[in-house]
Amino acid sequence: MIEGVLKIPLRQIKDDRGKVMHMLRATDDHFQKFGEVYFSWINPNVIKGWQKHLEMTLNYAVPVGKIKLVLYDDREISKTYKQINEYILNQDDYYLLSIPPHIWYGFQSIGNQAAMIVNCATIPHDPNEVRRMDLSEKKIPYNWEIEHD
Numbered sequence: 001m002i003e004g005v006l007k008i009p010l011r012q013i014k015d016d017r018g019k020v021m022h023m024l025r026a027t028d029d030h031f032q033k034f035g036e037v038y039f040s041w042i043n044p045n046v047i048k049g050w051q052k053h054l055e056m057t058l059n060y061a062v063p064v065g066k067i068k069l070v071l072y073d074d075r076e077i078s079k080t081y082k083q084i085n086e087y088i089l090n091q092d093d094y095y096l097l098s099i100p101p102h103i104w105y106g107f108q109s110i111g112n113q114a115a116m117i118v119n120c121a122t123i124p125h126d127p128n129e130v131r132r133m134d135l136s137e138k139k140i141p142y143n144w145e146i147e148h149d
């Protein structure tokens with residue numbers, strides 16, 4: 001697992017009326033600070049990325065649909081520099097993924113419905129601290145076409 005990435009299982013409290021899905025509390029050990037919450041909807045099979053933040057820590061959960069999230073560690077001082085991780089996030093495998101800055105990420109909506117990522121970010125959106133790279137960039141040796149386990 002890429003250094004500094006946290007995968008925190010989340011509770012879903014179900015009853016016959018529906019359910020409550022936890023995400024993040026200010027009292028959680030891994031809570032840093034609140035910046036902004038926003039939702040990114042992704043249409044079926046669409047891939048978004050590559051992106052990385054210079055300052056923001058991302059706190060992701062996927063309450064709707066199914067997402068394959070791919071991370072690439074771009075921190076030369078990191079023990080996991082250049083490591084690639086894959087995650088599947090959905091209601092059946094429901095967890096918070098906390099991603100530090102300087103890690104490239106891309107995500108694909110898999111399954112036949114649109115998916116939604118919730119990001120409870122540590123800073124408000126600032127386009128100046130976001131970097132983007134085309135999915136075809138060879139810097140990240142990842143093939144989105146291959147079904148990875």
Ligand SMILES: Cc1cn([C@H]2C[C@H](O)[C@@H](COP(=O)(O)OP(=O)(O)O[C@H]3O[C@@H](C)C(=O)[C@@H](O)[C@H]3O)O2)c(=O)[nH]c1=O
Pocket residue numbers: 038039040041048049051058117118119125
């Ligand atoms: C993320 C964001 C985007 N925008 C604008 C910028 C742009 O015009 C449009 C689309 O932005 P993006 O291409 O960055 O959106 P998107 O491709 O959905 O990617 C976003 O996915 C979520 C999960 C994140 O974590 C964000 O950091 C970002 O990576 O929306 C805001 O106004 N506020 C925001 O907080």
